[in-house]
Amino acid sequence: MRNYLFLLFLVFTSFQSHGQKSDDDAFFIKEIHDYTLAAGECYDWLHHLTKNIGHRLSGSTTYDQSVGYASSILSEMTLDKVYTQECEVDYWIRGSNKVSISYAGAEGIPLNVVALGRSKGGNGVPITGDIIEVKSLDEVENLGKAEIEGKIVFYNRPMDPTQLRTFNAYGGAVDQRVFGANKASQYGAVGALVRSMTTSIDDVPHTGSSYYEEGVTPVPGLGVSTQDAEKLSELLKTGKVEATIISDSDDAGKRPSYNVIGEIKGTDFPEEIILVGGHLDSWDVGEGAHDDGTGCVQSMQVLKTLIALDYKPKRTIRVVLFANEENGLAGATEYARVSNEKGEFHLAALESDSGGFTPRGFSIDGSKDVLETYAKAVNEWMALLEPYGLMLSTGGSGADIRPLMNQGGLLIGLRPDSQRYFDFHHTAADTFEAVNKRELELGAAAMTSLIYLIDKYGLPKVKG
Amino acid sequence: MRNYLFLLFLVFTSFQSHGQKSDDDAFFIKEIHDYTLAAGECYDWLHHLTKNIGHRLSGSTTYDQSVGYASSILSEMTLDKVYTQECEVDYWIRGSNKVSISYAGAEGIPLNVVALGRSKGGNGVPITGDIIEVKSLDEVENLGKAEIEGKIVFYNRPMDPTQLRTFNAYGGAVDQRVFGANKASQYGAVGALVRSMTTSIDDVPHTGSSYYEEGVTPVPGLGVSTQDAEKLSELLKTGKVEATIISDSDDAGKRPSYNVIGEIKGTDFPEEIILVGGHLDSWDVGEGAHDDGTGCVQSMQVLKTLIALDYKPKRTIRVVLFANEENGLAGATEYARVSNEKGEFHLAALESDSGGFTPRGFSIDGSKDVLETYAKAVNEWMALLEPYGLMLSTGGSGADIRPLMNQGGLLIGLRPDSQRYFDFHHTAADTFEAVNKRELELGAAAMTSLIYLIDKYGLPKVKG
Numbered sequence: 001m002r003n004y005l006f007l008l009f010l011v012f013t014s015f016q017s018h019g020q021k022s023d024d025d026a027f028f029i030k031e032i033h034d035y036t037l038a039a040g041e042c043y044d045w046l047h048h049l050t051k052n053i054g055h056r057l058s059g060s061t062t063y064d065q066s067v068g069y070a071s072s073i074l075s076e077m078t079l080d081k082v083y084t085q086e087c088e089v090d091y092w093i094r095g096s097n098k099v100s101i102s103y104a105g106a107e108g109i110p111l112n113v114v115a116l117g118r119s120k121g122g123n124g125v126p127i128t129g130d131i132i133e134v135k136s137l138d139e140v141e142n143l144g145k146a147e148i149e150g151k152i153v154f155y156n157r158p159m160d161p162t163q164l165r166t167f168n169a170y171g172g173a174v175d176q177r178v179f180g181a182n183k184a185s186q187y188g189a190v191g192a193l194v195r196s197m198t199t200s201i202d203d204v205p206h207t208g209s210s211y212y213e214e215g216v217t218p219v220p221g222l223g224v225s226t227q228d229a230e231k232l233s234e235l236l237k238t239g240k241v242e243a244t245i246i247s248d249s250d251d252a253g254k255r256p257s258y259n260v261i262g263e264i265k266g267t268d269f270p271e272e273i274i275l276v277g278g279h280l281d282s283w284d285v286g287e288g289a290h291d292d293g294t295g296c297v298q299s300m301q302v303l304k305t306l307i308a309l310d311y312k313p314k315r316t317i318r319v320v321l322f323a324n325e326e327n328g329l330a331g332a333t334e335y336a337r338v339s340n341e342k343g344e345f346h347l348a349a350l351e352s353d354s355g356g357f358t359p360r361g362f363s364i365d366g367s368k369d370v371l372e373t374y375a376k377a378v379n380e381w382m383a384l385l386e387p388y389g390l391m392l393s394t395g396g397s398g399a400d401i402r403p404l405m406n407q408g409g410l411l412i413g414l415r416p417d418s419q420r421y422f423d424f425h426h427t428a429a430d431t432f433e434a435v436n437k438r439e440l441e442l443g444a445a446a447m448t449s450l451i452y453l454i455d456k457y458g459l460p461k462v463k464g
Numbered sequence: 465m466r467n468y469l470f471l472l473f474l475v476f477t478s479f480q481s482h483g484q485k486s487d488d489d490a491f492f493i494k495e496i497h498d499y500t501l502a503a504g505e506c507y508d509w510l511h512h513l514t515k516n517i518g519h520r521l522s523g524s525t526t527y528d529q530s531v532g533y534a535s536s537i538l539s540e541m542t543l544d545k546v547y548t549q550e551c552e553v554d555y556w557i558r559g560s561n562k563v564s565i566s567y568a569g570a571e572g573i574p575l576n577v578v579a580l581g582r583s584k585g586g587n588g589v590p591i592t593g594d595i596i597e598v599k600s601l602d603e604v605e606n607l608g609k610a611e612i613e614g615k616i617v618f619y620n621r622p623m624d625p626t627q628l629r630t631f632n633a634y635g636g637a638v639d640q641r642v643f644g645a646n647k648a649s650q651y652g653a654v655g656a657l658v659r660s661m662t663t664s665i666d667d668v669p670h671t672g673s674s675y676y677e678e679g680v681t682p683v684p685g686l687g688v689s690t691q692d693a694e695k696l697s698e699l700l701k702t703g704k705v706e707a708t709i710i711s712d713s714d715d716a717g718k719r720p721s722y723n724v725i726g727e728i729k730g731t732d733f734p735e736e737i738i739l740v741g742g743h744l745d746s747w748d749v750g751e752g753a754h755d756d757g758t759g760c761v762q763s764m765q766v767l768k769t770l771i772a773l774d775y776k777p778k779r780t781i782r783v784v785l786f787a788n789e790e791n792g793l794a795g796a797t798e799y800a801r802v803s804n805e806k807g808e809f810h811l812a813a814l815e816s817d818s819g820g821f822t823p824r825g826f827s828i829d830g831s832k833d834v835l836e837t838y839a840k841a842v843n844e845w846m847a848l849l850e851p852y853g854l855m856l857s858t859g860g861s862g863a864d865i866r867p868l869m870n871q872g873g874l875l876i877g878l879r880p881d882s883q884r885y886f887d888f889h890h891t892a893a894d895t896f897e898a899v900n901k902r903e904l905e906l907g908a909a910a911m912t913s914l915i916y917l918i919d920k921y922g923l924p925k926v927k928g
Contacts, residue, residue: 161501420902422904436887437664438630
């Protein structure tokens with residue numbers, strides 16, 4: 001609360017000290033919003049990306065199509081540069097996945113499941129075991145081999161519905177998905193089922209990355225819909241439940257993939273790069289709309305809007321659509337490696353990867369010193385952004401831009417309203433229809449406004 | 465902006481001056497949110513209201529069923545009083561409505577339309593006329609009888625997409641729907657088509673109230689989907705377009721209807737009433753989910769939450785679910801009449817009738833003097849509500865509580881995020897599925913928090 005009041009105080013004092021400058025900026029920020037809401041193209045781009053291309057798993061042909069499509073949009077904007085940057089990704093094949101359960105009086109009842117990303121099945125050979133329900137990774141350790149061996153571990157700790165920001169609830173539960181199969185295998189289990197990462201009770205199972213440590217025998221990991229997780233938990237109270245997993249998910253080697261990059265060279269400080277981006281890959285379910293088609297089209301809209309309004313940036317504004325955020329971060333890693341090698345400096349990087357919902361503000365990321373300096377600088381502008389319902393907070397930026405932290409620039413995440421995100425995240429329901437045009441556009445306009453202010457006024461340089 | 469800064473300043477100073485009091489309140493407001501998000505019943509109630517009952521036009525049997533259902537929910541809460549209050553409503557029958565157009569090379573192409581509320585058709589006798597497109601009521605006056613007589617007037621001024629708050633865009637366009645058929649008839653037109661009230665371009669036509677002045681010959685008025693409005697406008701650029709309207713919408717006399725009321729009597733100041741409510745009726749399309757099933761179940765949730773948390777109100781807290789907001793306001797009028805007759809005093813009234821979306825704050829309503837006094841009082845609490853993303857603004861409360869303004873109490877509207885509202889408002893798309901559980905619950909929790917603060921600390925009394 002103290003920090004929050006400090007921010008309010010800064011807003012109050014900073015706004016008073018400006019004058020004409022603020023008026024001009026307020027006018028241009030209004031123009032940005034008017035253009036985006038009345039003539040923005042991002043919703044149409046998203047339609048093509050989701051409906052004509054679809055989901056875009058790293059290494060898939062649809063991913064490659066999306067690289068072509070995004071490059072073509074950027075090429076039509078007459079930027080100073082549009083190019084792709086190669087990286088190498090692990091290709092994973094979902095294959096076919098089924099889980100059925102048997103219990104007193106019933107045999108072979110199917111569960112609503114989806115294989116977790118990177119899960120390795122048993123080449124389609126049925127795996128059978130009694131189900132044991134746990135609430136945490138620690139519980140598996142505590143139960144030990146005696147209780148776990150030969151069984152299928154069912155992780156069923158729900159996301160906490162009382163968290164106002166759903167991402168916090170996700171953060172408090174997702175260890176089950178990421179490490180659940182690995183931990184189960186370490187104690188001799190033959191498979192893992194994980195309650196889906198959502199506070200909704202519905203029949204849509206969620207995928208997402210999982211991970212096996214080196215030397216651990218991979219056992220299949222599958223996400224179970226929350227509705228089926230609740231039913232399964234009830235059944236387990238009445239007696240023994242046996243599950244059979246048939247899964248042939250598997251790794252399929254390395255493939256080349258690509259970041260898509262476009263930039264407008266700055267007139268005065270071309271060496272100061274302001275990055276705006278999202279990730280172009282998605283899981284291979286749904287259409288990768290909110291995760292993260294929206295972030296990609298919003299980022300491209302930022303450049304399009306600035307060009308349409310005839311704004312000539314002083315600094316280099318670069319859009320980056322990253323490859324492979326979902327299962328490896330190879331795109332982000334390669335981007336940062338090359339950038340460091342070239343001695344580049346990212347003054348700021350803004351990622352939109354929290355869904356295309358009504359923007360509520362920005363979150364900034366970094367060490368305590370960096371945060372304090374930047375919070376002070378950005379607060380100079382917040383009075384201009386608050387009429388649009390935007391607030392500044394700390395606590396995360398984006399997985400793709402974090403590798404740039406060592407350059408000491410400001411890392412920013414767009415913070416949309418988070419209430420609906422986990423209705424769609426990593427599921428078949430993450431489709432174009434789940435995105436509202438105005439909400440998407442307001443997010444793009446918020447991003448453009450902040451990029452404009454950073455470009456116009458610059459930022460203090462701090463070493464991270 | 466000046467007012468906004470004043471509010472910020474008040475927040476800042478008022479928060480500093482409190483201490484223990486704020487801590488206790490912050491704790492209870494957190495409890496309100498936790499309970500509503502983890503155990504709130506409003507989403508289940510909404511499911512029953514929309515799926516088992518459905519839309520609820522004034523005077524319909526489904527409206528009466530909803531009176532029974534809401535009464536039963538309130539009765540189970542062991543309030544001090546639960547009752548219904550009779551009023552008399554105009555019953556209107558939509559009947560069957562069709563519009564087809566003919567133009568060079570095409571005959572009888574259907575348009576996607578819905579009769580406007582209270583529209584009177586021609587008893588099903590076809591009405592034919594050339595279409596004339598206008599952008600305003602004034603344009604009809606300026607064109608005059610010479611251009612309008614015998615024609616079908618097509619009002620096609622879109623809602624302004626650059627308005628941040630969609631209700632402002634609605635306010636700038638809705639005169640076409642309310643007065644369009646009436647104005648057209650005054651100049652001799654035989655019917656009116658009105659572009660639907662949404663910034664979306666889609667195939668969902670919108671209904672909503674319309675109105676004939678006494679002495680004006682009623683001609684049918686129909687809402688056209690925005691997609692068809694755009695197409696029709698393009699066609700009209702190429703030449704003559706003739707329309708045939710077949711409609712038998714009509715008035716069907718008076719019927720009894722009912723407000724549903726429940727209250728907890730205050731322990732210390734029972735004569736100070738704090739009202740919380742929404743309207744139980746809806747248009748006869750869709751399921752009346754966002755308009756205004758959500759406001760009704762949120763209002764009932766307020767009482768349920770306070771009871772569950774064992775809060776004993778000092779003042780009388782009364783939930784009112786109003787009849788007939790959509791086409792007559794008979795419920796609100798009768799409620800205020802009886803209240804005034806009894807000499808009651810509503811210290812505050814809070815209506816939720818802007819959809820069940822993420823709450824962004826509250827808006828207060830009244831004369832300048834009243835607003836200033838109340839804004840100052842409510843701002844004392846805003847630091848407690850801002851962590852939940854809630855801000856205070858002026859500019860409207862709710863149609864059902866406005867008749868209470870003469871009592872001089874504070875009138876408040878819940879302000880949810882408005883971006884998606886006109887995707888659903890008055891359409892077949894306003895269904896349960898369009899409501900997110902958490903967004904609905906957060907609205908209910910915001911309402912409960914403010915009602916709690918008003919009850920605990922009271923408000924200065926001002927004559928309106």
